[in-house]
Amino acid sequence: MLNKYKPQFANLLPILQNYFRINHLFCTANQPILKILIIEDEATLNQSMVEFLTTAGYLCESVFSYIAALEKIDYHSYDCIVLDIMLPGGSGLNLLNYLKLDKKADSIIIVSARGALEDKIEGLQLGADDYLTKPFHLAELSVRIATIIRRKIFNGQSVVIAGEIQIDTNSKSVTIQNKLVELTQKEFQLLLFLAINRNRILSKNAIAQHLWGDDMDFPVNYDFIYSHIKNLRKKIIASGGEDCIKSMYGEGYKMLLP
């Protein structure tokens, strides 16, 4: 009996940690702590996701098998579930079915090694909110989760705030100190990606894949990313914002903001 409650005690620490931390993702009044369940049988990957998402301000729980996942889903509800398809003890798609039949409102993002179009379509048709193919960048996962949560929980009303920068994901507009900044579509995506993954080093690979998708074949040098970053920085500075995007030896970028 005691064993059953053990995970919740184990989770007490991050809960407390989160409670006293200002969640930097969504700055609305009485910001709730967002709960995420990670269902992934590969322990190290699961752990990496937990670490990453905890740093990003989420409260994470992780399970490693079908049965354990079923138990968690039954007794708790989550804002978002990260779901692997191939699990010991059953298919993730069955879990998805179960959730949908039960009319649970949990958002679901599938992370799967199966990258074929049919698999993606199947997952999305069963009611998943997004589908991410392994191997993925954790930063990408974080952005996808943020998008889903914005769409579902805040009904698309959310404004992402990073320092003085306010990014309205609904109207796709950015304001700095209440001044509108004109950005191209790619610059907007880039800014949102950097802002959601702020204070983390993002490799050029991760940025390129987020902005252009998997299908593109990128040349050796990502100079075109550099020029996008350069333009974005110029525009932020011109609008009176702080120069918060730092280049890491020309290999990656990082947005330094509280």
Next chain:
Amino acid sequence: MKLFTRYNHVNLTSTFITFVVGSIAFYFVLDYVLTNQLDRGLYVEQTEVLDFVKVHNRQPEALTTRHQWTEISPATMLIKHPKPTTTEAFNKIENENEHVRQLVFTITADDKFYKVWVNQSKTETEDLLQLILLVIVGMIAFMLLSNYLINRNLVTSILKPFYTTIATIKGYKLSGKKPLQLPREQLDELDLLNVSLNTMSDRIHQDYHALKTFTENASHEMQTPLAVIRSKVESLLQHAEGSEVITQQLLVIEDATLKLSKLHQSLLLLTKLENRQFELNEQVNLAQIIKSKLEERDELITERGLILTIAIDDVSLSFHQHLAEIMINNLLNNVIRYTPLHGTVDIRLQADCLSIKNYAADGPLNAEKVFNRFYKEAQSAESTGLGLAIVKEVCTLAGFVIQYQYTLHEHEFSVYFKPEHK
């Protein structure tokens, strides 16, 4: 030649020959038997005449009926061995010349020689023969016709399951969910055919799916460790801040995992293409795909200062949306990757052909090997070397023909959509 035609040919010819030869033989046998009968009548008459002469010792009266008549006249010579012959004689009653069987013999009465002609009319025999022949010919005709009709229906109905089997095989797709399931047949031979085909298809189906599952699983199982590597690199990257060397090396690892994962996806796609796991029945607007793919690459094109000439007709094909995207993607990736800075690119799409030309700095590629897997030009170590191989496989699957040409410092890749009209 169809089985029925061939069978009919042999059957009808042999039946016809048998009947013709048979009826000729029959005619002669019948003729022989009837003539024999007439001859016996002649001999009976001869015996009667001889008996009459022996008893009365005088010349008998010449008896005349419709079928038999006797003529007697004095003779000078004795006929030793009289034999019946066929000849013509005048029938007084019928008042006409008739074919007759005639026996000529001599008698001695009153010490005088008489020559006796006994005639048996052949008219009736001939009539009978004619009738019999007519019946036989009728029978042959009837026999041949009925034979033809029966055979046609029989063969057609026997072969019906055979054609059903053929149609099922033709429509069968290995990538389908079920192996071939042909029904049992009443005829042993056709049943054997169906059962053997079912067994064969079962085995092929099993092998195919085992291989398919293995390839997919092998490919997928590798994605998870790659995801682990990538996530750990990402974590390490955060801790490596301050050390350029470590950052750079971590990013090299990240690049390598990315490449490995792409390689797996490409190989998986190639396997699927080879296994024909795609149905080409979507209406695909190629012009739209090219436009959107070019748009996606806008920054890359600007970055490399490429000079594009685009002439695109509105072309739609019955194809597979995803495969079409992959094909265009890979062709455009290649062009952008290999065209030197500020080079020219020429993209043309017409109803029957897509042609992509780009300026070449280093002379022609090896036209024979350019579509091979893992074929790489020396300077491009970072590509997977599978892009064009995939394009080639997609083209093969869709029945397109792809060609490479080098003219005047330009590489040209052309895809012909309807190669037979070329």
